[in-house]
Amino acid sequence: MTDLVTWAELGGSLAAIGGAAYARHAHPAAYWSTVGLPVSVARLLASYSSTMDACGLTVEPSRWRALAVKATTRREIRPVPPRRGMIRPTSTGLRLRLRLAPGQEPADVAASAERLRHAWGVHAVYVRDVKPGVVELRLVGFDVLRKVRMPRRTASGPLQVPVALREDATAFVRDYRAVPHELVLGATLSGKSMFLRSLIAALAAQSVALVGIDCKRGVELAPFAPRLSGLATDPEQAAELLPVLVKEMEDRYDLIKARQGIAPGTPDEEITSDIWGLPEDERPTPIVLFVDEVAELFLVATRKEEERRDEMVTQLIRLAQLGRAAGIYLEVCGQRFGAELGKGATMLRAQLTGRVCHRVNDEASAKMALGDIAPEAVYAACSIAAELPGLAVVGDTSGGWSRIRTPYLSLAEAAATCRETAHLAPDVPALTPFRPYVPPVPVKEPGPVAAPAPVTE
Template identity: 55%
Template sequence: MEWLTIAAAVVILGTAVLLRWRRPAWYWLTFGALVAVVRLLARYGSVMEACGLTVPPSRLRLLLARATRSEVPGSRVPRIRRLKVTRTGLVLRIKLQPGQDAFDFAASSDRLRHSFGMQGVSSREVKAGVVELRMTGYDVLKRVHMPAKTEESTLRVPVALREDGSVHYRDYRQVPHALNIGATQSGKSVYQRRLVSALAPQRVALVGIDCKNGVELYPLARRFSALADNPDDALGLLESLIDRMEAIYDVIRREQRISADVPDGEITSDIWGLPEHLRPVPVVLLVDEVAELALAAKADEKRRDAIVTALVRLAQLGRAAGIYVEVCGQRFGADLGKGITLLRSQLTGRTAHRVNDEASANMAFGDIAPDAVLAAVQIQTERPGTAVAADSTGGWALTRTPFTTLRQAVNTCNKHADLTPEIPELAAYRPALETAPELVTAA
């Protein structure tokens, strides 16, 4: 029996070591979570006191202690409201004591991470007096595995995993237009493939501009309603989108019917308030390399100005008409020419993969989240797909997109090719699929 006990212990220990090395998520769910919970509960009071997250006893308790000549009560520790184990770590909800501030927990996140032996700790205020600490038990961005179940909806798709283990969504209804920058081999194209693959099963029209001779987007052509691979076609495509936008505004204006007997819920200023039979299909415009549109020789400056102006108009007015703009590039600043900074101001969402210099990160985050600039510069070369995602609220998060091969994206687009809508205004730019049959044949 003694030898059997020793053998069983060796097997369990070896399994734990192997899982921690090869399958950290499995190790966390089988061994790590239990150890982390015991360690947290055992150290909680002392850690809160060491991090300065306690408050002195109330005057009433001090008065009672003096009156009864008993021991002086110690500092009050914030109470644990809920402790939840997730597939990536722990979620701890804490009820603050009077006089405490949620900022104190955010400022102490590094000390809490070290004291509780966790990979990372982030905090947010759930409501007044309640703070949620999300703790990751392992490096979730080392090998990205998206959860099997995600909260998808129309134009809201999961594209990456955040550093705290939660899913990062691209929500076009909340953030209509976005900018995605990154150096060569930073994972920018993989992010774009993931985005297209996630949108392919939805009732959405995909429109692309890829001036690198179409090498990024044309393999996915079966799911695109329109594609342009040169600046001349890009200008015509953008002007056709503007014509579609103006026609949709006419439809919205006719259907508003603002009068005393019309219910408030039926008055709308965008496509989402229109009746189902009148609602046009939303359009997501993907611009693969904006520098190829913004940089032009002197003879082409007129065309270049027209392209930038059209992009600015779509970014300013397209949301209500169901047209959403996703701009990609290696750099995006005033050095690309006139009108670029105006276009950038309309792109609410910002995603920056690894960049080669701080100036490129400043182009993305300098005007909305200066704290994210340093994080974007520090992204490691050996972790392609890692990015800093931010928006105009000033908040940001470190994310990593799961690796998606071009073949996987092609197969997904081919599978859902029957969902590709026909848009009359863009019929002239419908991709000619018969020109490259080897790219659209499923593996």
Template identity: 55%
Template sequence: MTALWVTLLVVLALALVLRWQRPTWYWMTFGVTFAAIRVLIRYRSAMDACGLTVPPARWRLALARVTNRPVPEARSPRILRLRPTATGLVLRLKLRPGQDAFDFSASSDRLRHSFALHNVVSREIRSGVVELRMTGYDVLKLVRMPTAPPSEVLRIPVALREDGELHYRDYRQAPHALNVGATKSGKSVYQRTLVSGLAPQNVALVGIDCKNGVELFPLAARFTALADNPTDAADLLTALVQYMGRVYQVIRAEQRISVSLPDAEITADIWDLPAHLRPVPVVVVVDEVAELALAASRAEETRRDQIVTDLVRLAQLGRAAGIHLEICGQRFGSELGKGITMLRAQLTGRTAHRVNDETSANMAFGDISPDAVLAAVQIDRDRPGTAVAGDSSGGWSRIRAPHTTLRQAVDTCNAHAHRTPSIPELDPFRPALPVRVHVGKVQPKTASAPAF
């Protein structure tokens, strides 16, 4: 009997240690079993309390009256499958006639409390089938990126979602994106992770960093072109527009539309061109867009109008030419001047890190989802890297990028420097590799400087 109690105490102590130090191991060993039993036991009462049941059919009520039997209870959605994962449970439900998938999304927070789980996310799989992805612990507390399959071109895993799945930045699905966030919110770390994911791929990276290049110039070995001030940025964007025109000429020359040409060979973008003629895709990373849109004089206003016009032109026409924009900034609203809202309308992907006010969140999600605005405002200051990611379709989720240090990003870019392509229009903006500067002690002056 004593040995049994000792064994139980050891198991209990092991469970507590795992829950504190290794939540994933605790979930896979103990938590998943307890959670599955808890969900199955509480399922019917939780559905009823959340209003996710339907009244019995009329024929059942008539049959009960004829046979003098008790009135049948309300019916809950039928469970199709309950599948455990490394971070939680996946519950797939078949809806009853008259139910709507939106009801489950609206009740996700109540279901979370009913099942005593960390988070519940609902999504519609197909007509009449809803999937509840439930996480058993806070997967964003300490981000551990799972092993991802080999990355596709322009599809990079950049963060972990709150449901335990990988979040991808897919430029083929969302060609252009906006990334906003306050200082120390993790926006730069997200940017480094993105560049590190793009570095091993056959893409051209173009950077505009008006903070004197402190963010992007350390990664210069992998960049085809870089600009560190608004004047160079204006010339660089003009060269990109010229390059885009040359790509469209290649596409027009290779269309060769005739009666005998198969439909599959007709193309309107670079992706259906023959491999030997296909231009390399280009990803343009703008570190702080406000520095490009601010103007203090008439000459700067002219330059600003040219910059915004070229950015809008690239956003509207660049996808078919394989040019993609990643616009980053602390704020991105109409106060930046004419054309900014037109540019924002072209940015399909939206990512908002911690912001200082609701207006900044509205700039990213105000035209997409009010719930995403509220989620962005509620991001904790003690969790840098946490963000809300969405798109123009209205869907959104909480994500958190892994902590990628500048040294890790530099090493990745240096290791893949040989993949940096050369584009003739952008050759004048090819960055020179940074020189290592050794900072030593300041030597004492031999003579005192004159006072002013």
């Protein structure tokens, strides 16, 4: 009987260990909530002072504190760690604030993030500057990019759409008013199309005109035709659409001038205001232009095509330079982007503030996207595995960068969203000739309620 009890206890322990190991691999969020969170909190509370001392984040106590310790306890005077705030558990990790001691700076804590990660047994530690003298530590308990689950609460507003999850478990919000233009690069099956369709599906519910240039005969953007205000499916149509957008931008500048009393002859470059300063009833509808496979606009084979290419590139650069104030925003996508595309490529890239780089086939594309703003992000972009579609490195001209991953969104779901929101497509008269044709949905005639029974005598 004793042997049976012993074997039962041993079997129960092995089953519990095996179940925990399986949950940690298959259901990391559940494992964190039940096992990882209590263990990490216990480690943090038990080793906080010693860990801070080992990381060099302690300072000598003040003279009054040293005198008080000697007078009351007569123990050895030890260095003081940063004052710790309340620990706040989350579904993906922990958050706590530290009040830095005099002479410390957030960079000191950020430099020890890897040591803190190992000491407290978490997946990653991120440091954010809250206010002078206070930093927030965000501890992530598991790899949140392996299985993306967007946070329930995200920032939202006009032209603000959450499209991906950052590696620190916060949402990556595409804010067109803060970052008006963006460059999105990615090889085939890297997740670039998923990022693009997530953007379109999120913007479809807002009062914004969506315009597309898809030189792959529209195979990427045609499914969203019910919500698009304009679509060009080849370079010839793009050469007709871009001048219309430039003319629309100039008309909006004239509207701003007239409203604010600016002289009609004032150059556009000297106007610092934008359409958001206009009354709501006079404000033009914002326009977001999606350019898929931008390299197709640069490639030429004849002299005539070269002239057309130069015109289109010039118009794109004008839209990138002046479009923000007129409420025209660019989302330029492609598999490859480099200076060898031709004249104007580097100038166009310089106007694209936001950068998103998925897995690419060559290092030159990663350098073109991220090299001028965050050189260390180039290596991170080149190390993206093919088994992780949707994973990308995002950066901006401030020099900051992070990894993100777009949640899965099928083409059918995105197309259904565009069909449901087709009535929200604003009427932009200049874009009417480019409105894509959407065939009407066939309506099935209702059949008889009941099959007629034969009349019998």
